[in-house]
Amino acid sequence: MEPQIEWNKIGFGYIPTDYNIRSYYHNGKWSEPEVTDDLNISLSIAATCLHYGQEAFEGLKARRCPDGKVRIFRLEENAARMQATARGIVMAEVSTELFREMAIKVVELNKRFIPPYESGASLYIRPLLIGTSAQVGVSPAEDYTFLMFVTPVGPYFKGGFATNNYMIVRQFDRSAPLGTGRYKVGGNYAASLLANHMAHEQGYACEFYLDAKEKKYIDECGAANFFGIRDNTYITPKSTSILPSITNKSLQQVALDLGLRVECRQIPEEELLTFEEAGACGTAAVISPINKIDDVEKGVSYQISKDGKPGPISTLLYNRLTGIMYGTEPDIHGWNTVLDL
Numbered sequence: 001m002e003p004q005i006e007w008n009k010i011g012f013g014y015i016p017t018d019y020n021i022r023s024y025y026h027n028g029k030w031s032e033p034e035v036t037d038d039l040n041i042s043l044s045i046a047a048t049c050l051h052y053g054q055e056a057f058e059g060l061k062a063r064r065c066p067d068g069k070v071r072i073f074r075l076e077e078n079a080a081r082m083q084a085t086a087r088g089i090v091m092a093e094v095s096t097e098l099f100r101e102m103a104i105k106v107v108e109l110n111k112r113f114i115p116p117y118e119s120g121a122s123l124y125i126r127p128l129l130i131g132t133s134a135q136v137g138v139s140p141a142e143d144y145t146f147l148m149f150v151t152p153v154g155p156y157f158k159g160g161f162a163t164n165n166y167m168i169v170r171q172f173d174r175s176a177p178l179g180t181g182r183y184k185v186g187g188n189y190a191a192s193l194l195a196n197h198m199a200h201e202q203g204y205a206c207e208f209y210l211d212a213k214e215k216k217y218i219d220e221c222g223a224a225n226f227f228g229i230r231d232n233t234y235i236t237p238k239s240t241s242i243l244p245s246i247t248n249k250s251l252q253q254v255a256l257d258l259g260l261r262v263e264c265r266q267i268p269e270e271e272l273l274t275f276e277e278a279g280a281c282g283t284a285a286v287i288s289p290i291n292k293i294d295d296v297e298k299g300v301s302y303q304i305s306k307d308g309k310p311g312p313i314s315t316l317l318y319n320r321l322t323g324i325m326y327g328t329e330p331d332i333h334g335w336n337t338v339l340d341l
């Protein structure tokens with residue numbers, strides 16, 4: 001039965017779905033995945049995920065495509081990033097095979113929640129890894145739970161591909177150069193909430209981070225990577241404190257495929273003056289083009305878009321990458337897992 005959801009009206013919230021899937025790590029082994037319709041988890045009050053932040057997550061999407069098939073984008077990359085995160089905060093690693101099996105299964109089981117292509121909405125897959133051992137000493141858990149749930153999410157751009165304004169925050173750091181910024185752990189997001197709230201209060205779409213050590217180089221745009229375009233070159237920050245975005249990695253490849261040059265290096269704040277186009281990139285929006293970036297404390301405004309609209313190269317990159325995701329452009333790098341559902 002079709003769920004009673006107005007696909008055109010959903011946002012990026014949480015809509016419960018029929019099933020989720022779980023595997024348990026005990027005595028050094030992951031269990032066979034278990035399917036459940038229970039939307040809650042039962043945990044010890046002393047579980048390490050609650051006290052010491054032993055939690056990691058991922059985010060990827062399954063899309064209903066014009067050819068009727070369902071495509072999941074680069075799930076092996078999400079598995080690899082979750083493995084890196086697990087090593088980074090000393091948790092049990094989930095193999096790519098288990099990650100893949102569970103992702104496919106959870107999408108199949110909740111197939112009635114995959115939004116139709118025309119709505120622009122998609123099915124967001126949220127893998128979650130938590131330390132569950134009961135202990136009050138600060139040390140890694142022995143036992144872990146790995147689960148995946150799905151929820152339909154709306155298109156990022158309700159009124160079409162459009163630009164946003166960002167605000168440089170100098171009084172907060174999301175992560176330290178040798179800290180956990182490169183991992184997808186909840187603590188980084190807790191550290192960003194106040195800055196994000198402040199940016200919203202001041203009428204900006206999102207906060208924009210400089211490197212924590214020198215406050216000189218560009219790091220990230222909220223929960224998205226940054227890129228700038230100049231002289232047919234795609235330029236993106238090299239930093240140890242940003243999350244290695246899979247969308248950014250894909251855009252770099254698409255840029256090369258389109259004949260652009262790619263530079264991954266430190267980007268001084270002042271270089272913002274020179275970009276012809278810039279954007280934030282991530283799973284949620286693919287590309288969110290940037291109109292301007294204000295450094296309120298310095299009293300400087302970097303106007304990037306000349307007419308308030310997305311630039312031609314960002315549009316080209318967006319169309320090519322979303323075309324691959326929806327199966328309307330050839331998937332020459334083998335990025336999609338294609339399901340007949």
Ligand SMILES: Cc1ncc(COP(=O)(O)O)c(C=O)c1O
Pocket residue numbers: 059220222223224225242243244245246247248281282283284
């Ligand atoms: C902090 C942060 N940076 C960047 C990204 C973009 O990464 P991806 O393209 O893999 O979604 C995300 C979202 O996952 C994020 O949370």
